[in-house]
Amino acid sequence: MTNPCSSxxxxxxxxxxxxxxAAVSESDAAxxxxxxxxxxxLDEMTKGSASLKESLEEKLNTVNENISDLKSDVTSIKESLTTxxxxxxxxxxxxRIEFALSNLDLAVGKQFTYEYKIESSITTKQGEPKDLFQSILQAFRKGEGLPLPTFFPGYYRNESEKDxxxxxxxxxxxxxxHNLLGVKPRVEVDDDGRHTIYYA
Structure with a gap:
């Protein structure tokens, strides 16, 4: 006989x-x-991050274009300012040069005299100070330099005075x-040994 408890x-x-x-099946299903x-x-996040990446790249490209345009504008402004x-x-x-030309008589007057050596000669000649300064200032006006005369004393006591x-x-x-212009001109020695004076 079977035990009813066992059954x-x-x-x-x-x-x-x-x-x-059922629980495992439901657990597996869950x-x-x-x-x-x-x-x-995760798919949605991937799509969202791809979309975000594209959006950021577009914005970055726009920013780069704007920076490039800005650099171009700054360069143009710099060039204009330089001009x-x-x-x-x-x-x-x-x-300054016009002022100097108009006040040349007062500045030079009789205080400046000079003698110079005539080319290919041992003779010296008394120079015209006003003419010299006018020539220099006119060269400055053109943006050029002017070779100075070969200053040479007509009379000297010794060689060191002559030199x-x-x-x-x-x-x-x-x-x-310098007193006339307010700017100190510069003198340069040319290849041929002559001295040329420039505005500054």
Whole structure:
């Protein structure tokens, strides 16, 4: 005879087994649903991040274009300012030269005299100071330099006095022009040994 308890236990065991299977099946289904939802969420995030990346790249390209345009504008402004500054310098220089030309008689007068050596000769000649300074200032007006005469004393007591005369006269010319212009001209030695005076 079968034990009624045993049959009941078997039924309970079978029912428990069915419950466990149902729970596992439901758990698997829930896990599968969660997994699918997670994958779907990840897909959405991937699509969203791709869209965000494209949007950021577009914005970055726009910013780069704007920076490039700005650099171009700044370069153009710099060039314009450089041109304006040069024009202002030239205008200022020309005003100084015009002032110097109009006040030449007062500045030079009889205080400056010089002698120079005539080319290919041992003879010296008394120079015209006003003519010299006018020639220099007119060369400055053109943006050029002017070779100075070969200063040479007509009379000298010794060789050192003779040797010092040209430099002293060049310095005197520079100082007079400096007082007239407010800018100290420069003197450069040319390849042929002559001295040329420039505005600055």
């Amino acid at each position: 009941q236990q078997e039924r309970l065991a079978a029912a428990a087994e069915e419950l466990v299977r 896990a599968l649903a969660i997994g699918r939802a997670t994958v779907a969420g 304006i500054v040069e024009l202002m310098k030239n205008e200022h220089r020309n005003k 010092a005369y040209p430099e002293a006269k060049r310095t005197e010319v520079v100082n007079i022009l």
